[in-house]
Amino acid sequence: MATVDVRDVVKVYRRQTEEVRVLDGLSLKIPDGAFVALMGPSGSGKTTLLNLIGGVDQPTSGDVSVDGTSIAKMGGAALARWRSTSIGYIFQLYNLIPVLSAQENVELPLLLVSMSGSERKKRAKTALELVGLGDRLGHYPRQLSGGQEQRVAIARAIVSDPKVLLADEPTGDLDRKSAEEVLQLLERLNREFKKTIVMVTHDPHAAERATTRYHLDKGVLSN
Amino acid sequence: MLRLVVVNLFRNPLRTFLTMASVTVALFLYCALGGILDTLQESIKVGSESRLVVRNKISLVQWIPMAYRQRIESVPGVKRVVVQNWFGAQDPADTKGFFAQFAVDDPYYGVYGKDFDIIAASDPLAPVTIPDGADPKLAAYYAEQTACVVGEKLLAKKGWKLGQTITLAGTIFPGSWPFTIRAVYRAKKKSFGDETMFFHYKYLSEKGMGGQEPVGTYVLELNDPSQASAITHAVDSQFENAAPATLTETEQAFQAGFVSMYGNIPFVLRVIGLAIVFSILLIAANTMMTSIRERTSEFGVLKTLGFTDGAVFGMVVAEAAVITLGGGLLGALGARALVSGASMPGGFFPPMSIYWGTVLTGIAIAVVIGAVSGLVPAVQASRLRIVDALRRVE
Numbered sequence: 001m002a003t004v005d006v007r008d009v010v011k012v013y014r015r016q017t018e019e020v021r022v023l024d025g026l027s028l029k030i031p032d033g034a035f036v037a038l039m040g041p042s043g044s045g046k047t048t049l050l051n052l053i054g055g056v057d058q059p060t061s062g063d064v065s066v067d068g069t070s071i072a073k074m075g076g077a078a079l080a081r082w083r084s085t086s087i088g089y090i091f092q093l094y095n096l097i098p099v100l101s102a103q104e105n106v107e108l109p110l111l112l113v114s115m116s117g118s119e120r121k122k123r124a125k126t127a128l129e130l131v132g133l134g135d136r137l138g139h140y141p142r143q144l145s146g147g148q149e150q151r152v153a154i155a156r157a158i159v160s161d162p163k164v165l166l167a168d169e170p171t172g173d174l175d176r177k178s179a180e181e182v183l184q185l186l187e188r189l190n191r192e193f194k195k196t197i198v199m200v201t202h203d204p205h206a207a208e209r210a211t212t213r214y215h216l217d218k219g220v221l222s223n
Numbered sequence: 224m225l226r227l228v229v230v231n232l233f234r235n236p237l238r239t240f241l242t243m244a245s246v247t248v249a250l251f252l253y254c255a256l257g258g259i260l261d262t263l264q265e266s267i268k269v270g271s272e273s274r275l276v277v278r279n280k281i282s283l284v285q286w287i288p289m290a291y292r293q294r295i296e297s298v299p300g301v302k303r304v305v306v307q308n309w310f311g312a313q314d315p316a317d318t319k320g321f322f323a324q325f326a327v328d329d330p331y332y333g334v335y336g337k338d339f340d341i342i343a344a345s346d347p348l349a350p351v352t353i354p355d356g357a358d359p360k361l362a363a364y365y366a367e368q369t370a371c372v373v374g375e376k377l378l379a380k381k382g383w384k385l386g387q388t389i390t391l392a393g394t395i396f397p398g399s400w401p402f403t404i405r406a407v408y409r410a411k412k413k414s415f416g417d418e419t420m421f422f423h424y425k426y427l428s429e430k431g432m433g434g435q436e437p438v439g440t441y442v443l444e445l446n447d448p449s450q451a452s453a454i455t456h457a458v459d460s461q462f463e464n465a466a467p468a469t470l471t472e473t474e475q476a477f478q479a480g481f482v483s484m485y486g487n488i489p490f491v492l493r494v495i496g497l498a499i500v501f502s503i504l505l506i507a508a509n510t511m512m513t514s515i516r517e518r519t520s521e522f523g524v525l526k527t528l529g530f531t532d533g534a535v536f537g538m539v540v541a542e543a544a545v546i547t548l549g550g551g552l553l554g555a556l557g558a559r560a561l562v563s564g565a566s567m568p569g570g571f572f573p574p575m576s577i578y579w580g581t582v583l584t585g586i587a588i589a590v591v592i593g594a595v596s597g598l599v600p601a602v603q604a605s606r607l608r609i610v611d612a613l614r615r616v617e
Binding site (some may be wrong): 051056057077083084091104109111166 | 227230231233528529531533573592608
């Protein structure tokens with residue numbers, strides 16, 4: 001059964017009078033528990049596709065289903081609620097909140113569900129321990145290395161136990177060693193915790209770690 | 224969520240402090256200016272509806288003759304008549320520390336006996352008759368022509384002592400005027416004030432006016448306050464064709480007329496207060512918009528994590544509310560704590576009052592500033608599209 005089902009999706013951006021057709025009738029099925037790498041040149045529509053799967057953006061036409069839920073026409077508030085429980089998002093530049101500690105950053109998605117403060121802290125601690133940062137709970141982003149920041153971001157993505165993780169160039173801003181640690185972590189999450197992962201990357205070395213690789217060019221997908 | 228609001232407030236502590244301080248100062252000034260209006264209003268309360276004041280019809284600064292007294296006393300319904308003259312001298316040791324002084328005749332302390340307490344008095348040097356209703360502790364005062372009664376705040380402010388002889392320099396009535404403090408009073412109601420000095424009219428008449436007896440105002444105590452209107456008419460009609468004619472009105476109306484001499488000043492104060500508030504509104508709004516603009520990508524992240532537009536809107540409004548309401552509370556309550564009870568310049572008025580209504584209006588204004596200054600950035604932040612906020616389109 002496909003966890004992610006993208007059907008005939010068209011995405012058009014309007015810039016003043018100009019229309020840019022980023023995705024043109026794209027279809028993609030990602031099975032449950034897959035680790036998919038999306039590659040392609042800049043401007044090919046990789047992040048746009050990731051955003052559509054994550055419910056961060058909506059298609060001009062076509063449909064996107066994740067775990068059986070059609071999100072293409074979902075309203076703003078419902079989509080936000082859906083994102084908070086169903087998707088974990090990992091950004092290239094980590095995007096941690098600088099004024100919050102590592103643990104507080106990881107707790108953020110849990111603020112959106114009914115949960116006691118102590119339970120929230122416990123879960124955030126567990127997630128940070130899972131990514132190897134159990135001793136950095138009180139550290140602020142400025143006190144962490146890039147690799148550590150990205151691992152905090154991964155802990156934040158998994159803390160609410162979503163089925164799907166979306167990673168947008170997760171190693172793009174890291175040195176080789178840190179990138180390797182992050183890739184190993186993603187592999188582990190896929191293998192041990194059965195997370196379905198969709199990763200956008202320019203790095204062929206990173207893409208090799210995925211079980212399936214797609215190439216996107218001018219809105220058209222190929223294996 | 225509250226933690227998120229709090230940490231965002233301390234993200235740039237100096238900016239938060241300065242914005243809050245600007246709101247504090249603005250609301251302090253607004254309430255202090257409002258306090259002047261409240262004090263003017265309070266000064267009207269000094270007057271009673273059951274007492275009448277008779278003055279020269281042409282102007283308050285024109286005298287009326289002592290000869291009118293007997294005719295006024297003969298008007299049915301008038302219980303007692305008091306003579307009261309503004310003195311207006313200066314303390315040579317403190318020429319800027321002006322305070323009100325009134326020359327009053329003996330019945331004054333009986334007529335106004337319910338408005339203040341004598342809290343300290345010298346022992347009388349000789350037996351003396353105390354007028355009906357006056358405090359017996361005033362015996363030493365009544366026994367000595369140069370004696371005076373001063374308010375306790377005035378006594379403390381000037382560092383005077385009971386029994387001390389002070390010398391004032393006359394302005395309307397030139398010369399050097401020695402007085403001996405024989406009693407200290409404490410006002411029972413704030414509006415009466417504790418910073419006035421009273422002394423014998425006879426002393427003024429004999430030393431300052433060569434034995435002539437022009438009168439500033441007469442105060443009439445009535446048997447039946449409900450007859451005030453008829454008595455007013457009866458007094459004024461007696462002197463209708465005399466020179467000078469009189470104008471009789473309730474003490475409260477007299478005070479209100481006194482306040483009205485300030486013309487448009489209350490209006491000007493209101494306009495200044497609102498101008499201050501409006502300028503602070505713009506500053507607060509600008510600060511909030513700058514703060515939000517700096518965090519555009521963070522709002523994108525929060526929304527990606529599942530924060531709804533409404534939650535983001537609430538966070539921004541809450542930040543603005545904490546800054547403005549916090550500043551507003553500090554300013555408004557600070558003004559009440561610090562300005563209330565201070566002396567108004569001129570010596571004509573009771574101590575400064577800031578009504579709770581003014582404080583609450585100030586706090587309400589702070590709430591409005593918070594809402595308005597937070598509203599525009601909050602709407603912007605809530606409408607922000609995630610993809611635009613993250614500024615990464617591939």
